[in-house]
Amino acid sequence: MHHDGDRRRAIPRTDDLLALDVVDQARQRLAETEIRAVLRAVQERARTGQLPPEQVRAAVAEELLAHPVVSLAPVLNATGVIVHTNLGRAPLSAAAREAVQVAAGYVDVEMDLGTGKRSSRATGTAEALLRACPQAEDALVVNNGAAALLLAITALCAGPGSSREAVVSRGELVEIGAGFRLPDLMVSTGARLREVGTTNRTHLEDYRRALGPDTGCLVKVHPSNFRVEGFTSDVGIPALRTLADAHGLPLVVDLGSGLLAPDPSLPQEPDIATALRAGADVVIASGDKLLGGPQAGILLGRVELIQRLRTHPLARALRADKLALAALEATLRGPEAPVPAFLHADPEHLHARTAALADAVGGTVVEHHGRVGGGGAPGHPLPGWAVELPESVATALRQGSPAVLARAHSGRCLIDLRCIPEHDDAALTTAVRAALTVTTIGS
């Protein structure tokens, strides 16, 4: 007891620690509340006997240096999954990163510097979208794909005092991720969902029978993360267009993935230009899936409809922030972004890089299929390779610095270079070597 009291008295007091030079230097980087939290944690370790009192100052210096301002850590994605939801989906292009830097300060996001008058928001981003997708008459960017669908359904089916029906096939009632279901989202607007057809087959006649004075719009959703095979049929956009025209109804198509034009490497994946040409009034897509940009919801289509959505009160609550607008514009106007580059990676070049890594760390090269991931093209393999190592290496890689996320699969650790920017190959090699050392020592 007595001993305890001595030790406590020997622990430097908060005021003394706050006066240290290292603390003053840390103030360049950290808020006072963060600094005090670090000091308290170190003092607590001394109080409980985990740290000798005379080491408190050194520990404070060390921990302040290591204390991060942001809890997100960069990760090298060695899974081969391009749009990896748990890793923040699309990595931004260099152009988009620069744009985010610029937009981080004061920018003319809602001002015409020529006239000095207020201008409408995001015109540059909308222009870039229309240049990339000339089939669209107008474009609107909101917070994410879910927000885009929310806005469209609200504006078309959930007017004050009247709720109308959104007509959608039972084969397209999709759960897009961890319990998040598009039908629930649509119903949350106050719109009524009118389900037609069955899980595997829906016919034009099913839609026709459902239409009436209560119909607000026809909705077609691309089941982006699964495939129904066998005895199936669905109704294409051209047929739905004809039906919608006969009833004077809008046709909303939620594509999810955000492919602007057909991509020969993903023959099954629908694209925005084709959907518009086929007759969609509004197409909805995410910015951070196959488009390879920031989180954003993109609405492209007929000018009257887009204008109606733009001026809807909900649009304000769902609007994209200036950082996303800037990143999206630069993704579209700049050179090929990482996502399409990884998708189109040259197999021979991938093999050479994989073999070099295997050589450097003593692993074997095995065939390994990459995947598009959360963004689309379910089940579509992207031929490639991986370095195979013992499964236990995966944990050490994940906990290393930089963190590397490999694929742990049937007792093996597979390192796929498809989604590793080539300039990170050296860092990856170093990280794998370090992980192998840790694993050997640990076992």
Ligand SMILES: *Cc1c(COP(=O)(O)O)cnc(C)c1O
């Ligand atoms: C991903 C997806 C969404 C949701 O988009 P977020 O940008 O994740 O909000 C909606 N619809 C479909 C078909 C999708 O694939």
